[in-house]
Amino acid sequence: MGEWWTTEASMENCEISSISHVTMSPSRQNNFVSSYLFPLAKSSYSVISAFCTEDNVLQCISYINQELASLGLCSTYIEATSPEGTGLNAVPALNAIYELLQIHRRTMSTVEALEKEQLKKSSTMELMQTSNTRLKDQLELSIREKSGLHEMERQLQLKIKTLQSCLKTEKDEVQKLQSIIASRASQYSHDAKRKEREAAKLKERLSQLLVDRKDKKLAIDVLNCLGRSDGKRGHWKTAKATASHEGEMYKSLLSDYEASQKSLMLENAELKKVLQQMKKEMIHILSPCSSSGRGATADDSQEQHHDSDGEEKMGDTSRETLDQSCEHAREQLTNSIRQQWRKLRNHVEKLDSQVSQVQNQLESNKEMIPLETHEDEMERMRCEVQQCKEFIHAQQQLLQQQLNTSFDDETAALLNDCYTLEEKERLKEEWKLFEEQKRNFERERKNFTEAAIRLGREKKAFEEDRASWLKNQFLNMTPFTDRRRCSSSDGHSALSVRSEPEIRMSSVKAQLAKSSTYTTFSTPRSSQSGAVPSTPELYRTLRLIPESSSSRHSNRGLWQECSTIEDGDNQLKV
């Protein structure tokens, strides 16, 4: 807007505007001038103390020239046409004005740009300031936090110190207590010993006293002395007797050791036997492989038998050597076992590799028959196991039942159990039946809902139909009869574009609808009743039930059929 004004206003009041320019700041001028320029210009012009009067034109010109020169516009030099200065040379003046205007515009634009920039700057500054303040806040906060943490650390350190001192005191306490305990224990044991000694002394004294007093009561009163249980007479305590006691003792000890040695020997022998057998078997196992290694085919069973016989002999001889080795040098035995074991291990490893080879071959040949048979067998086994489990479960259940029912007479209980079992069976069957029925009902219900939906659709169609028919009827009174008829039939055909069963249904329905609507057309109420038929009617229409029998009846029939089947089953079972 400012621009627009400058172009227009400056053309008219160039001088005044330029003067005002000098005095005013650009931004203020913009706001200001828009509303106050015209009156201002007029007033300024009328003011006596104006810049240029008729008297000082020349001075003014020179001044302006000077000013222009100072502005760098040396080319245009305003000259007065007359020395008196009444006239002005127009061309340079205009040029000067133009130049000035150009300059002015340029400055204005730069000023504007600068303003914009300043605005931008100021906004960014504001932003900066806000961010600055924010950051300052943050800083303050963190500083505060830091100080808080410092404080906490200090406190914690203090606490640690106190705890450490506590620990130290506790440790000291523990040590003290331990020492106390130790001293107490020693004191206790010392005391105990002292007391025990005292007690012993007292006992001694007591017995001494008792002996001294010659306790008369202390006596044995036997009718007549008995013979020894072994029938022998008592022995004198002699050195011989003590020696014999020693001898007896050692004898019994010896016999015990002998017995234990015997048992150990037996165990040893048993183990040896096992070892021998193992060795024999090892040899037996290793022999065919060695023979095959030699190149002889081990397929022939006779040959194998012969071979094994030979090996047995070898085993016998080895057993003898083994016995010898057992007796003479254990090392030999362990060595031989180690050798055998190594052989066996090698053999097993070889077998392993062979097996893996064979497996690879098998895999390559895809001969999986043994695996399949194995799986079959497994499956069979699993089935069997399952059956057995079920059987056991059933048995357990039965037992539990029997247990749960408290009874007096067993047979009665057994019978009772039988009855309940039978009943349970029957109930189960009934339940099954019931389930089936339920499913039937569900299906019927679904059918019904479908039919209802269809009915709605058809009703809509019928409404349309009726509308068309009404129109037709109406038009029948008019001379366009044939054409209407034609259109109505068209509508019907459009309606009948359906799938096969639906057609059947709809045809029935259409009949029904036609009959009902055609007959009860006049009264809207009856037409409504016709549109929503009763349930049995609907059923009948949908052919969900036979015309003659009710749904319940039919169900019962089904039931009976089922039960008869069941009966038949039962009979078969029986």
Next chain:
Amino acid sequence: MNFSEVFKQSNQLCKVSPDGKYLATCVQYRLVVRDVSTLQIMHLYTCLDQISHMEWSSDSLFILCAMYKRGLVQVWSLEQPDWHCKIDEGSIGLVSSRWSPDGRHILNTTEFHLRITVWSLCTKAVSYIKYPKACQKGIDFSRDGSYMALAERRDCKDFVSIFVCDDWHLLRHFETETQDLAGLEWSPNGCVLAVWDSCLEYKVLLYSLDGRLLSTYSAYEWSLGVKSVSWSPSSQFLAIGSYDEKVRIINHITWKKIAQFEHPATVESTKTVYKEVERRPAVAHSSTPRVNVLTNFVSLINSLLLPHLDEICSLPVQIPVVKPDPDRANPKIGVSVLAFSSDNHYLATKNDNMASAVWVWNMQKMSLEAVLEQTSAVRCFQWDPRHPRLALCTGNTKLYLWSPGGCVAVQVPTEGGFQVHSLNWHCSDNSLILLGKEQLCLCYMETDEEDK
């Protein structure tokens, strides 16, 4: 299974003679001897005071009746009813009296364990053994009756003296490496003596008959230690029950632990857990055998047809635990009773803080065989001396039997509710003596011979 009529007894004093022919019971100050087979009274002896202890001699010819309050011992003969013997310990007092294995000597322990007096019935001779130690089991005779081991305390040190029972000759006398010896027990073959320290220290020492220390076993330190010790009948194993609720089995060759049986509150791995359930109706008070449904699971013991009240539980089973009071001495925790079956195959244990359960361990597989959880605390259990069959009672009116085939509970069919407080197997007759508070009755199993 049949039950006899109920007889009176007092102080639970009722014993069958070692030969199994007679049954002696004490009623107040009377001693009644009956024939086991007919239960007819054979002899009736009258003592001077109420009898506090009664014992058969090994040859079943004499019965010792001790009256501790009076310091008196009276001996009665079965062969000569008019024969009598009275031993008066006088003012020194009497706390324990027992037969020597030969049945001709009586060992009396005086009050304060001042001494043990050995009275000979053959010569009227009396000899003293000084310094016997007052402890859990301070005296033990070897199974064949030839040696006696006695714990002694002199100069605050434990000693063991081994006597030859024949003439009370001191065979060996040696100091033991114990702080406070608590007990000793001969191995059944009589060649090894197990000695254990008091509960303050877990220490079991094994001495040879000649006093050599064979081995020392200690499972842990700084905790309450041994609570019970038992030899297997074959002398192969030594079972040590301790306060840490474990049983450790020691072998007789290396004397090292070969197995450890724990008694966890949650039983997870065992063959069966039998849990007694209270069921009011069903089995009535009748002695007629009746087959229950569970017999399919439980092959009944010796084809006895008994009503079964126990339930077989599925694992894991939680066993009720009573937390012992830590401030009281002798806390109710740890394995206090150990019993090997006569054939060495099973070990029955009882953990004191699970008082309602008896654990049966298989010694061949070294695993838990069965847990019998009763409704109340187990009072007493004992193995049949001839079969692997365990009888136990819980102070109620039932008798419980376990065998590898299963578990049965039998109601004692008497009027007025016979509460079984204790039981004893007859040594050979396939019968049980059930002791109530002031009554007793005999329970006869059906004998194997009939089945055979």
